[in-house]
Amino acid sequence: MFSLFRDAQQLENVETQLVGMLETCSRMFELAVGALMRTSDPAAVADEIFALDKELNRTEREIRRELLVHGSVWGAEVDYGLMLAYMSVAKDVERVGDYCKNLWNLADLGVDFSAGPDQAEIQEHFRRVAELVVITTEVFRDQKESAVHQLIPEIENDEKHYDDLMAEFIRSDQPGTFAAPRAILYRYIKRISAHLSNLLTSLVMPVDRLDFYKKSKAIDSE
């Protein structure tokens, strides 16, 4: 009977929605990669990717409303830190979805990475990011704090690598039709990785240090 009463306080619904948003991102990334590698026609997946993007935006708005209601109802008992953290996480996940849609936009503009000399390398980056989205979802869902300390430094290395690749293509003498899509691609996957890293900080960092990971400042290292 009392599951009707107290459980809503646990913000479980918001947690479930955030995990659902991450799963949506995973699907959007898969669709975008399929379009960029021409395993699917970009036009054929357009409706699905736009629908998923709308769903992400709608869920983000829902989460904001639910958090606000939670704060109004519980007053002084509210875990404001957690509410602010979830607000930030919802924004990060929504941004991941946006970058997935932007990747699909590249394919829709005619970019095709399936035929280039760097096809295998790009495919490997895609595999890595797809894996990262899945792992992040699991770590967030199961609140695996120790995994965060392992994962974030790895993501930071990835980001640095993507930055280097982006800079390389921006400075390259190769034709714009070859270099520009790759520079943009690495920028986008760097941002996806960064937002995943940011949302992971909500598991281990104090709220004022969300998005600013430093192991020595983490809650569990104090």
Added chain:
Amino acid sequence: MGDHRPRERVAPESKPPSPHFGTWARLLLAVLFLYVFLVGIKALERGIGALGAGFVEDVFATVAHPLAGLAAGVLATVLVQSSSVTTSTIVGLVGAGVLGIETAVPMVMGANIGTTITGTLAALGHVRQNAFFRRAFAAATVHDYFNILAVIALFPLEVLFGAVSRIAIAMASLFDGLLPGVSDDPGPVKRAIESPVDAISGALESLGWERAAGSILIGFGVALIFLSLWQVTTQMRWVVSGQIEAAINRILGKGAGAGAMLIGLLLTVAVQSSSITTSMLVPLAAAGVLTITTVYPVALGANVGTTITALLASVAADNPDAFVVAIAHTTFNLLGILIFYPIPILRRTPVAIAEWAAEVGARRRGLIAVYIIGMFFVLPIVILFIT
């Protein structure tokens, strides 16, 4: 959360034990304090009885004029910030024979106006940002204007024809012999309420404090009413907060209408305070998540829901008129809804006034203070003086 950190997270397999025990304990406490509340009403009634006819005549003379009763109802509720305390005290006074139905009903109407000050004050918390304040103030004061308009419509009808009282008497007659308050046989509930009051009266007499017994019992009764209602509200709010949260999320999904009204009613019955229900909505309205048209029916539902307290209080009273007054409180609020809600132009009137007032208030903040002080303090005091 002072340190602004995410709450301590726990792995799903090591979740803390279910909090059901705490919930049951608080529910039990709420029931216990409900009993204490009824004992308070009985003590108040007994204390007034002990003070004798002179005291009764004095009190009656003060609020004999219906306008004075109305003003006293506003002022008392503003001062104690709870219409539940005022209306249950009125019921206790009727039970003791201090007030008649015709005097008590205007007071109950006044309590309906007085209770809206809590939401209006809550809106002041959003004064920093104009857009937020406009929305918050409009959402809070739509309750004020609805209740004021309901009084404007029904108060003259009550004074001239006893419109609300007659309906209440007819409705109360349906319960003849069914409820402890209106039955000749005290029954176990009433005996349980009377026993502690009898014990205290007996103790005061044995101490030789017969003369002071009336005043002591009144003070004791009022204190118990305050304490118990505060505790019932606190415990029940804790118990049903999850439900409240889910209900508000449902309102957000479905919008305004009868459903929102029903939610307002049920939430208020659960927490025994319309102020809690309406004040909770103000920050949501300020943030723009709830619109004034959604808050409005919830507030009307809360108006009806809050009448449960007076109905409960009447259980402790000996005089059947106490039950009639409690029913009159419900009747007044239902009639207000029936007059103003079904007809679109009337339904929109409190909303239009509230939006206009919020617009003016956002531009000229000083007028807000004039409104609050004038409406809730100066006007009732002036009316009391004149009458």
